[in-house]
Amino acid sequence: MKIIEKEVVREIDASRAVVLWNYWDHEHLIVVHKNYTSAKIIYEDEKIAVYLLTFKLPVFSFLQSKSLNVMIQKNSNTIKVYNVGLFGLPSATTITVEEIGMDKSKITMNYKFVLTGWKLILAPFLPKMIIKWNQQVWEEDFPLKIRRQKVLRDGFKDFIGLPKNVSERIFEDDLELILPIVRHVHSPVNFPL
Numbered sequence: 284m285k286i287i288e289k290e291v292v293r294e295i296d297a298s299r300a301v302v303l304w305n306y307w308d309h310e311h312l313i314v315v316h317k318n319y320t321s322a323k324i325i326y327e328d329e330k331i332a333v334y335l336l337t338f339k340l341p342v343f344s345f346l347q348s349k350s351l352n353v354m355i356q357k358n359s360n361t362i363k364v365y366n367v368g369l370f371g372l373p374s375a376t377t378i379t380v381e382e383i384g385m386d387k388s389k390i391t392m393n394y395k396f397v398l399t400g401w402k403l404i405l406a407p408f409l410p411k412m413i414i415k416w417n418q419q420v421w422e423e424d425f426p427l428k429i430r431r432q433k434v435l436r437d438g439f440k441d442f443i444g445l446p447k448n449v450s451e452r453i454f455e456d457d458l459e460l461i462l463p464i465v466r467h468v469h470s471p472v473n474f475p476l
């Protein structure tokens with residue numbers, strides 16, 4: 284048995300609430316990320332989400348895979364994601380979001396895959412796949428986070444919009460994320476379980 288571990292650290296001009304929102308906003312997955320082809324939420328509450336994903340494999344993009352994922356908001360700045368998906372490998376991802384300034388965050392993404400049996404031959408390829416996957420997802424998510432940060436500071440509220448009066452379009456308090464994120468009753472990520 285072998286554990287492959289890879290860590291990626293990035294910074295962005297967005298608050299922790301916005302970075303966490305991006306992880307819990309399941310509806311964007313198939314719209315924004317070209318490698319995800321289906322996302323269905325089986326269960327969600329204020330701390331946990333259980334969901335099914337279908338995705339194209341990094342590097343081997345002609346192959347599709349499915350995963351059952353469990354995402355947990357462990358504390359105010361740590362998310363844990365557990366899944367079995369890529370090549371049937373059990374994996375754990377730990378995402379830590381640290382506010383390092385006003386509307387500025389440092390994100391540490393730690394990936395661990397457990398390899399056993401014939402899957403040990405994947406060991407040399409996995410770090411490259413993780414880096415490629417992380418880079419692509421980061422680039423696809425980046426404009427969403429920057430845009431969300433901007434509109435929240437303009438006083439935007441989900442399902443309500445911006446303040447009608449332009450002079451009131453400013454919000455300077457702490458930004459907070461309330462889970463689960465409210466979805467439309469006919470959201471495409473709903474799943475009948």
Ligand SMILES: [Fe+2]
Nearest residue numbers: 305311316424
């Ligand atoms: Fe994303």
